[in-house]
Amino acid sequence: MSMDRREFLKIAGFSTIGIGVGWILSRPGEFLEASQFLQTKELLKAKQWAMVVDMRRFKTEEDYRKVIDACHKIHNVPDFGNPKDEIKWIWADTFEHAFPGQENEFMPESMKHKPFILLCNHCENPPCVRVCPTKATFKRKDGITMQDLHRCIGCRYCMAACPFGARSFNYRDPRPAIKEPNPEYPTRMIGVVEKCTFCEERLAKGQIPACVEASNGALTFGDIADPNSEVRRLLNTNYTIRRKAELGTRPVVYYILDIPTSVVSGGESNA
């Protein structure tokens, strides 16, 4: 059978339409379109989640340990037992390291050597989000700097961009280093970056973050956009500082300092 060009094009055109229609008819997802996705009813909502760390309430080693353990246990954070491979979501470090440039020779000894509880600051202007090439790190509407580990390619740009050391890279398979895995939460795999997520999986169930729950009031979590929230009450009635505020990332983790009462009353008597 011979065919001129015009006829060929006609047939070719109809076949293309045919393939297209066939594709639409056989297209997956007719159920997915019929279905819907919703938030959980229990979800705790906020405009901007924030945390206040009351350093006056951290006295014994136990106070630190229970807060850190609460997080690391439920989130299957591995413990390799060496600082080189360390993975941390919430940890403790000295004033000098937490607030560089703010330390001075004559600050109270108690503060100089007191470990501060540190975690991702869920910055309002997070550089980690800006640099992530895959959008694995992104900002949620409620202010949580979230990380989609399904997308993380382990390029570590976010680690370089975060000025707070809040992110850890999995140099090794974390599974063998998790003593009691929590079967309800995933682990991570080698080659991805991880950090604190403000317990978004717990917020979805109507629960406050695990570290806050375990802290006996030393940590307070709430909506900083709500003037009646507990975090706002604490910020209104205490002097607080934030880590490296001068960098403009706008951290939402605030610290109430532990100033020895003798210093405070001494000040008052001279006033």
Added chain:
Amino acid sequence: MYDGGKILVGIVIFVLFAAFPFYNNIGKVSAKPEPKLDTPVIQQLSEKKCVEPKDFMRAEHMQLLNNWRDFAIREGKRVYINSEGKEFKISLQNTCMNCHSNKKEFCDKCHNYAAVKPYCWTCHIEPKEKQL
């Protein structure tokens, strides 16, 4: 024709190379997989139904799981309303694997047969196999 011999040898090597997947699988063809559905949780269901009809799940579960993970993690929407209007919590580890706790007999059977290796389990903890 020059170098006919060399060309012939080349062709034979090429054919052997290109057909590697075929003869490598000779004798390995296993029976059609029959995934098992009997887990204690499924047995106790009054209506033994997955979140969507069986045929859909068979063909599209990967697409569904992909959507689930995006909605849960990226949009914070962790409830799925299926085509019948029923609600399910979105969680591979805690919802899917609650019923399909027999991962080896259910997931692995087909995945091995089809030679696909989903990497879900490098992070999501697979359930401990429960005996019936």
